[in-house]
Amino acid sequence: MSIFPYIYYMISSFHITEDERHIAIYAGMVTSAFTFAEFSAGVFWGRLSDRIGRKPVLISGLAGTGLSMLVFGFARNLPVALLARALGGLLNGNIGVLQTTVAELITVKEHQPRAYSIMPFIWCLGSIIGPALGGALAEPCRSYPSIFRPGTIFDRFPYLLPNLICTVILACGVTIGILFLEETHEEKKYRRDIGLEIGEWITKIVRRASRRPIDGFSKASEANLYEGRSLLEEDEQPPGYRSTEGSPRPPVSRVPLFESKRQAASSTLRIPRKRPSLSDALSKQVVLIIIGYGILAYHTITFDQLMPVMLSTPESIEPPSMPFKFTGGFALSSKAIGIIFSFQGLYSMLAQLFLFPIVVRRFGNLKVFQLVALGYPFLYFSVPYLVLLQGHSRMLGLALCLLVKVTMGVLAYPANAILLTNSAPSMLVLGTVNGIAASIASLSRALGPTVSGMIHSAGLRIGYSGLAWWTGGLVCIVGAIESLWMSEVPGRLDQVDQTDEEAGRCVTSSLVDAAATASEESVLPSITKCQDASMIANVGLAVASMEPPDKPAEGLSSEPSMMSLGRR
Numbered sequence: 001m002s003i004f005p006y007i008y009y010m011i012s013s014f015h016i017t018e019d020e021r022h023i024a025i026y027a028g029m030v031t032s033a034f035t036f037a038e039f040s041a042g043v044f045w046g047r048l049s050d051r052i053g054r055k056p057v058l059i060s061g062l063a064g065t066g067l068s069m070l071v072f073g074f075a076r077n078l079p080v081a082l083l084a085r086a087l088g089g090l091l092n093g094n095i096g097v098l099q100t101t102v103a104e105l106i107t108v109k110e111h112q113p114r115a116y117s118i119m120p121f122i123w124c125l126g127s128i129i130g131p132a133l134g135g136a137l138a139e140p141c142r143s144y145p146s147i148f149r150p151g152t153i154f155d156r157f158p159y160l161l162p163n164l165i166c167t168v169i170l171a172c173g174v175t176i177g178i179l180f181l182e183e184t185h186e187e188k189k190y191r192r193d194i195g196l197e198i199g200e201w202i203t204k205i206v207r208r209a210s211r212r213p214i215d216g217f218s219k220a221s222e223a224n225l226y227e228g229r230s231l232l233e234e235d236e237q238p239p240g241y242r243s244t245e246g247s248p249r250p251p252v253s254r255v256p257l258f259e260s261k262r263q264a265a266s267s268t269l270r271i272p273r274k275r276p277s278l279s280d281a282l283s284k285q286v287v288l289i290i291i292g293y294g295i296l297a298y299h300t301i302t303f304d305q306l307m308p309v310m311l312s313t314p315e316s317i318e319p320p321s322m323p324f325k326f327t328g329g330f331a332l333s334s335k336a337i338g339i340i341f342s343f344q345g346l347y348s349m350l351a352q353l354f355l356f357p358i359v360v361r362r363f364g365n366l367k368v369f370q371l372v373a374l375g376y377p378f379l380y381f382s383v384p385y386l387v388l389l390q391g392h393s394r395m396l397g398l399a400l401c402l403l404v405k406v407t408m409g410v411l412a413y414p415a416n417a418i419l420l421t422n423s424a425p426s427m428l429v430l431g432t433v434n435g436i437a438a439s440i441a442s443l444s445r446a447l448g449p450t451v452s453g454m455i456h457s458a459g460l461r462i463g464y465s466g467l468a469w470w471t472g473g474l475v476c477i478v479g480a481i482e483s484l485w486m487s488e489v490p491g492r493l494d495q496v497d498q499t500d501e502e503a504g505r506c507v508t509s510s511l512v513d514a515a516a517t518a519s520e521e522s523v524l525p526s527i528t529k530c531q532d533a534s535m536i537a538n539v540g541l542a543v544a545s546m547e548p549p550d551k552p553a554e555g556l557s558s559e560p561s562m563m564s565l566g567r568r
Contacts, residue, residue, distance in 0.1 A: 002162055003072070005135030007031065010159050013080050026078060028449065033082050035446035037089025041440045045093020046100075046435015050240035053099045053188035059092065059177045064091020066170035073163030082217060096434035103421040112421075113357035116414040124349045128167075128342065137162035186427050205257060224534075231487060281429040282436075289420045292373070295479035296412055299376065302452040302472045303383075303405060309456065310387070311337050313396075313465075316381075327465040328387045330394070344402055351410045353389050359411060360418075366488040368563045372408045372478070373483040375382040379404055380473030384466025419525035423489050 003010075012024045042100040050059040068088030075081040100117060106115050140148040148154045154161055179199030183189040313329025320326030332340075351504045360368055376465060379401065424430045452468045459467030 002130040002134035002166055005131050006138035006159060014124055030081050030085055032446045032450065033085040034089040035442045037086040039442035039446060041090045042093050042096055042442060043435045046096045046431045049097045049100065049431035052350040053183050053185045054097055055183045056183055056300055057097050059174055060176045061092045061094035062177065064088065065503065066167040068165040069167050073160035074157055093435065094214045096438035099417050099432060099434045101184050104427060112418050113360040116417055117356045120413060121181055121349055121352045126274060126351060128345045133165065134162045137165060191504045258553050270300055276426045276429050278432065280425055281433055283423065283425060285423040285487060285489055286420065286433055286480065289423055290440055290485065293416050293437050293484055294440040294444045295475060295482065296416065296446045297441040299472045299475045300409055301448040302446045305449040305452055306456060306468055307455030308337060320470060324466065325463050326388065327460060327463055330387065347412060349404045351407060356410055360415060364488065365415045365418045366486060368411050369419065370483045372412040375408060376476035377473045377480060380469050380476055419488065478559045
């Protein structure tokens, strides 16, 4: 989004046309190159994340975006600019993978609305900061001649600076991702991550430095603090070593708690799960939700493209011929339009954080999405008539329509994402499902401005300025009807309680007897009867919490055996 403020002037600097009306066409080609390329590569990145994990794909997407922005900043002609934008779309498949990562981080269904509101909130924040950054840093030799002298690299490449700053920000994101981002893939999260280990080592050094004694803090006080820390961490000892007497205890580990948990998880006994095929992943409900997502992306990008045009179009001097034949706009300045959209973005951020979780908890994801889909046609059919209002009622009507539009978008997009996540047959193919959805949405966003622009131009020629809006309303009707076929199927988070009950039934009397004798040879065959990994973990915890036997089984030492069994 940082290229939007200066893309018109950048295309003009290429000197490929003298007709200013054609500059908008080439600018549209540059902006659409990204979405078309993203459409072609979205499924690939989604399937790749199912195979190699989410973290490598997310980091490579950030790196690819940084590379494309550098190339775009050095572009001196249209082909290079198109290549750079297409490269960014091909190398960045993060939208679908990010949604998959968020889904895998959530373990409680009640947390879904709050979690799925964070990513749109960050998107809104970026949509405000990005254009402001691009507009402020483009052509720095003209805007800040005292700092950027003529004849420097920023004079030869006037649009390099905003892209260079964005690349530095992306490089910071890549570094943070390598060091601190944990893998969320159900199978790949147990493998060793050297980058994460380095990040934990850095964190340990920083924490140790922050705990050094300061002025007036004696070594005796530090020793007392360490002793208190040891007592507080006594509960973290293995069950077999806990005691209320003064018996010797093993030294307290200084390893961070999250590292110990990951090591324990990596040693948990896991049974491989069969990956569903692509045909199984694309169930009827998944396909319906993806189609609904594509329709939503198409008409919302159409709204975003038509609204600035209507706000900047001069007022019509011809009298309207009701009910459909009229032209004209609001004749607002670019400064006024910018202020309007700034308030729109601010409200969108607040509504995303506070309104969406409340509404979804009250009505549910499916009802929210269906109600919003049914309300969109009324919005699109009514917006063109705002130009017929007079005085303060015109601006009041505009504010009301924008408020409704933003509220609908805030509710529809996260609700659709949650429905898609819960409808996926397995977390092992969720990356592929989200990749397909992201590809369809990218195609819709690429076609929406082009198709609506052509319809709007045709409508102006025949005197119907609302033609593109009403066509978008017809698309909304199709989306509303399609949403009525959707149903909310139970997701993985709805089956947690049922899984726990099944795990309890798996613990038979033979398993309890085997645990009491701490014989791994008798425990493991009983454990393998429970096919679900969460059941095995529960069984391991139950065994580990038992008191060690007075007499260990023959050939086994009691406490190490119980510890190893607990880890399994």
